[in-house]
Amino acid sequence: MPSSSAAPDTVPAANARHWRAVVRLTLVLLALWAALGLGCGVLLADGLNAVQLGGFPLGFWFAQQGAIVGFVLLILVYVLAMRRLDRAHRADLARIAAANPPADPTGGAR
């Protein structure tokens, strides 16, 4: 851990911020996951079946095709969003390290 001398921003604070962002992203994506699979595919399936999509009743399509495609896209969004969050976090740490340099040689970012 770096010395958190007089700097307003510290590594633990940056870590906590990053973790909160990760949890928020995860919760949003899980809500979409539940809405897609358990919502459209199951809970609303009988209602959606009244709608036709090409040759498919819509509820049936969600249960056997749509949900799976959606799951792949959700993970894709997660991977890309996490890459952005991690990059932003590394930039944060670099800024903190630059703000209070020599005191601790092992400090913060690599």
Added chain:
Amino acid sequence: MTVQAWTFVMVGLTFGLYLFLAIRARVRDTQGFYVAGRGVPAILNGMATAADWMSAASFLSMAGTISLLGYAGGVYLMGWTGGFVLLALLLAPYLRKFGHFTVPDFVGDRFESNAARLVALLCALFISFTYVAGQMRGVGIVFARFLEVDVDLGVVVGMALVFVYATLGGMKGITWTQIAQYWVLITAYVVPVVFISLQLTGEPLPQVGMGGEIAPGVPLLAKLDQIHRDLGFPSYTEAFTGSWDKVNVFCTTLALMVGTAGLPHVIVRFYTVRTVGAARWSGLWALFFIALLYLTAPATAAFARYYVVQELHGKTAAELPGWYHTWQKTGLLVWLDDGDGKLAYHGPAQQAQNELFRIGGMATTEFADLRAAHERWLATKGQEGQDGRVVMTQKKLTGPDADILVLATPEMAQLAAWIIALVAAGGLAAALSTASGLLLVISSSIAHDLYFRILRPQATEAQRLRLSRVAIGFAVVIAGVVGIFPPGFVAETVAFAFGLAASSFFPVLVLGIFHRRIGAIPAIAGMLAGMAFTASYILGTVYLGWPKWCFGIGPQGIGAVGMAVHFAVALGLARVCPPASPTAQAMVAAMRAPEGAGPGVDIARAMEH
């Protein structure tokens, strides 16, 4: 060339390829043996994970099951893919960052308790053995049907092959063979369906063809719905028919999703990649490669349903297609006529008229006696003998067995011999890849978690490696024996494996990662409560004749409730029990921090303990 000759060529070539890869990938240390040296690129790990996950059941039985269930078949499609979202978002990157060899490793170290480690270890062993028995059986069935050798001999050949490449190469050998097996199985699965889709609907993409038209103005699915209504089946696309009501579809889907995310042989695959970022990408690739098969399966199901009804219902013995004659020898479908010489296939609403059955778990001699009694009953116009259809209906053995549909559809569509042979090789690839992944979990549970971490921490690297190989050998033999003498309750035990994974592993892993302060007591109590609830409910409703007292939920879906019980018990106790030690809390913090930031944990060293 005949189908059988083609099958020998295809199976011989693919087996040779697997052995070649295994010999190239020999390993000399435990790191290579358990986690393939942690050097597997994300996309390749995705392929290996896909092959690991897609078992003989996914390949051979799933489309058939969907074909018989219609809409409700979606529980398997959504359950077995949706779990990967949970795995990729909640578990894989964090467990990779923690950097261990096995799942019990994480549980034991995070909660600083060998009791927790032992509970997790027993779960891992139980889940893996349950699963591997079915794989070996799958190998035997493919051998029996396509090479016309005995089922048991097929199991022995499969065992020998897995034994060689798993003991030689450990996780590294398994990874490279699984990558090859993925391509064999996906080609074998998709190619025939493309041809069938073209034949039936004129669309090359099965996913489009399934929604296409079978005749001008008549969509395939609408036609299926109409056939189903006419013959007394519940409509194919209608949601929530029969015992698959909304509660059961919901709970079963959720239990399968959560169970998938908690299966140890899938989780360990994420330990084999180099970085946390790679673990995320390989989660994406894994689901992508799995989706290629899972998006095709419902099309196979719909096409097969159409063929089965069209080609069997109302036909005389002379008109029945060739595939009927090949498959009725296996007992997976049998015809007990009512005397008019025409096969009638009807659903539950017109059960008395149905003449199509399967032998199922009956002994072959028992069925032969029943068939003789039925013939006598027909000949004497009901004076003597016995109406076999009534007996079969009582035993709930109506309709063909789900297992034949994937293997028989290429024959139904009269595809070329080499395609049929390819499907056989694909079925073997699916069974072998899953079996090897499971055997590795069994071996690492015994040699690493039990022997090294609990019994003899001072064991040397060479001793551990030797024991790992011995353990895999034992596991192969036990799996083979269970495959040759299958217990009569394979279907229920699979529900059991998912229920236990959902109610024990998944919640404890999520809590260990996302609840920083939770300590050992709530974790162990949660695991035991979830397991006890799920196990007693499944055993009670299946064997002891309990009513389904929990909202009418069947044994397949009860894992969802078990998971809720686990979370409730653990979170409740976490409020009153002592929190995790500062060391464990620091571990959690390090696990959450992104790579290359925070206190530098050199993963490659850290897990050497």
